[in-house]
Amino acid sequence: MALVFDCDVLVVGGGIVGLSTAYALTRRAPGTRVTVLEKEHAPARHQTGRNSGVIHSGLYYRPGSLKARYAVRGAAEMVKFCAEWGIPHEVTGKLVVATSREELPRLHALVQRGRENGIPVRELGPAQITEYEPRVRGIAAIQVGTTGICDYGAVAARLAEASGARILYGAEAVAVDRRAWGVAVRTADGRIVRARVLVNCAGLHxxxxxxxxGDDPGMRIVPFRGEYYELADPSLVRGLVYPVPDPAFPFLGVHLTRGIDGGVHVGPNAVPALAREGYGWSVVRPRELVGTLAWPGSWAIAREHWRYGAGELRRSLSKRAFTEAVRRMLPVVEESGLRPAAAGVRAQAVLRDGTLVDDFLIREAPRTVHVLNAPSPAATASLPIGRDIAARALAHL
Known part of the structure; x- marks a missing residue:
């Protein structure tokens, strides 16, 4: 008796990467039946809908890495996609500002990296910084013209509609039965969905x-919460202002981002979350926390980076400390001028030895494609990433 499939490709996860994959599948192979399972009741409820909305240029990433290739290509495609579909966006450019002489070698290294990635970078002195941002102070900076902003929640919603995929909301995958013929996934509400190929874009999960x-991913997601404030007076900043990042960490530091709505977000810091969707200190899920603590890589991170972590924790618990970090670039800001804003959680893949996976990590198994690390700039680069994942899934068909 012939097997009956509900779809050809089943995508688990309705964030921007999963929806870009569905969109790419139906364009690359018209007629392919695609179903997306999303445990929430709308798309983009977690990482996609809780980031800073920046269209990254690709400045920071190692030349030749997936991040660099995807970001440079993805930034141009995202601007085009937003323009075609009428999604609010703007190519604003941004400044990366050095506030001490110790940061100058790292700033110069960024200039070189940007040029290797084909990104136009302009070097600025203190007087030129104030031409772009009158209230920002620094001893040197670089200006990156291809950085922009958009509404990624709106992008995800448009991808969901334009893909033509069947999207099942409120459908959390709780069991997977993989056989030679394909896969069957059971959801928390008892539905069974049968597919020829499974694509795992579950982000935090x-x-x-x-x-x-039945696959050993060789890593664990260790969630880091990014906490934001917003400027009470958004006129203090015209565009996007970043500090010089520390290359030892996959975080960019506390920065200032004028969003598409005109408000200016300040942040994020990076502190361990006590749940995979732990958007505040009060959100604790014991099973998930025990899983994080049981992973040897978590302790390796703590041993190696405890000083950095202590600083992030201090800025989380002390608004004054957070304000001090901001004042390095924006001296006029006062503690009273910062208002709490919604937090996000980053799904950071960590290997057993404590290595923080810095690039995209995609692994394949029989009839399965797992996206195990999709860090920033995943939203920026979601269109080319989606095509890559779609090609892998179709190869399994």
Whole structure:
């Protein structure tokens, strides 16, 4: 008796990467039946809808890496996609500002990296900084013209509609049965969905979905919460202002981002979250916390980076400390001028030895594609990433 499939490709996860994959599948292979399972009741409820909305240029990433290739290509495609579909966006450019002489070698290294990635970079002195941002102070900076902003929640919603995929909301994957013929996924509400190929784009839960499928991902998601404030007086900043990042960490530091709505977000810091969707200190899920603490890589991170972590924790618990970090670039800001804003959680893949996976990590198994690390600039680069994942999924068909 012939097997009956509900779809050809089943995508777990309705964030921007999962929806870009669905969009790419139906364009690359018209007629392919695609279903997306999303445990929330709307798309983009977690990482996609809780980031700073920046269209990254690709400045920071190692030449030749997936991040660099995807970001440079993805930034141009995202601007074009937003323009075609009438999604609010703007190519604003940004400044990366050095506030001490110790940061100058790292700033110069960024100039070189940007040029290797084909990104136009202009070097600025103190007087030129104030031409772009009158209230920002620094001893040197670089100006990157291809950085922009958009509404990624609106992008995700448009991808969902334009893909033509069947999207099941409120459908959390809780069991996966993979056989030679394909896969069957059971959702929390008892539905069974049968597909020829499974694509795991579950973000904060991608390692759990991999294990449900019977695969050892070789990593764990360790969630880091990014906490934001917003400027009470958004006129203090014209555009996007970043500090010089520390290359030892995959975080960019506290920065100033004028969003598409005109408000200016300040942040994020990076502190361990006590749940995978732990958007505040009060959100604790014991099973998830025990899983994080049981992973040897978590302790390796703590041993190696405890000083950095202590600083982030201090800025989380003390608004005054957070304000001090901001005042390095924006001296006029006062503690009273910062208002709490919604936090986000980053799904950071960590290897057993404590290595923070810095690039995209995509692994394949029989009839399965697992996206196990999709860090920033995943939203920027979601269109080319989606095509890559779609090509891999179609190859399994």
């Amino acid at each position: 991608c390692d759990e979905v991999a294990r449900l499928a």
